[in-house]
Amino acid sequence: MSGDKQQVSRRQFLNYTLTGVGGFMAAGIMVPMLRMAVDPVLKTSGHGDFANVNLAVDDITKDPQRVEWEIEQVDGWYKSNVKKAAWVYKNDEGDIIALSPICKHLGCVVTWEGSDQHPNEFFCPCHDGRYYKSGVNVEGTPPTAPLDMYEKKVENGMLYLGEVKPHKEA
Amino acid sequence: MKWTKTDLAQFLQAQEYVDTILIPLIPFQFSQEKDMEKEASQSEWVSLFAMGIEKELAGRVMLVPSYHYLKSADKQMEIERLNDWMANIQAQPFKHIFYLTMDGAWKKEEGALTGNLLWFPMMYDYKNDSGTGDLLQEQIDQVIEVIRTFWA
Incomplete structure (x- = not known):
């Protein structure tokens, strides 16, 4: 047992990975929804169209x-x-x-x-x-x-x- | 002007300038299948017509919600109801009332109506919807001329 090495326990490792993956999934769902909600704002307006x-x-x-x-x-x-x-x-x-x-x-x-x-x-x-x-x-x-x-x-x-x-x- | 919030706000500011009522008379029915398409088509054209006139004369003409009735209904009853509508509308100082219709059955009853009936026949092939925009605009211009003779 080398005491100076930082040990990551199985529980911590799983916590980190699950939070990370869950965060990505949540973002993947939320970003298109947000985009859709503000869609008309993002569109270039017709002003100045000839x-x-x-x-x-x-x-x-x-x-x-x-x-x-x-x-x-x-x-x-x-x-x-x-x-x-x-x-x-x-x-x-x-x-x-x-x-x-x-x-x-x-x-x-x-x-x-x-x-x-x-x-x-x-x-x-x-x-x-x-x-x-x-x-x-x-x-x-x-x-x-x-x-x-x-x-x-x-x-x-x-x-x-x-x-x-x-x-x-x- | 139309029966919408923004137009009515303008109307309430300028009542003395708006003295003409335009009301489309539009029949419908579901019992005679062979006439349904024709009548629906008439309904669309009368609406287009009414909107076209309103657009050109927006400052003096008030386009009220269309009067719908059963094609087979007793005209005497409808006339009574229409005249009730007009009595109410004349709570405002409207001087001219124009009914707009493609239903020839009104022509005979014209005298019993408060106001003037503008009846015109169908002028296009409703099966192909080939009434062109220019033809419609020309007809609208002619009806506008008729309305203006009443203003003079």
């Missing part, structure tokens, strides 16, 4: 035209396709403007020259709200803010639209 709206930059004129596209909206685990729309035109400086068609009054959909009495303006059919071509609301009509604008970028001659932002003149 969608191709199938409009070539060369086809954009000074007259606003309506473009529509679909995006996949993810709400937690629930995925749905949402239709989006915009009024797109080039202003006098040649910059592309993409306005949201949602009226800032109560959320109806505005149309370009939607009223014969008000040419060269966006018109809301619900309460006769009006906006100038720039998207700025006409004083004295129900809307109190200019139409929102889409973030935009151009790639390979095609127009991509992203998030809606408040009008820069708001």
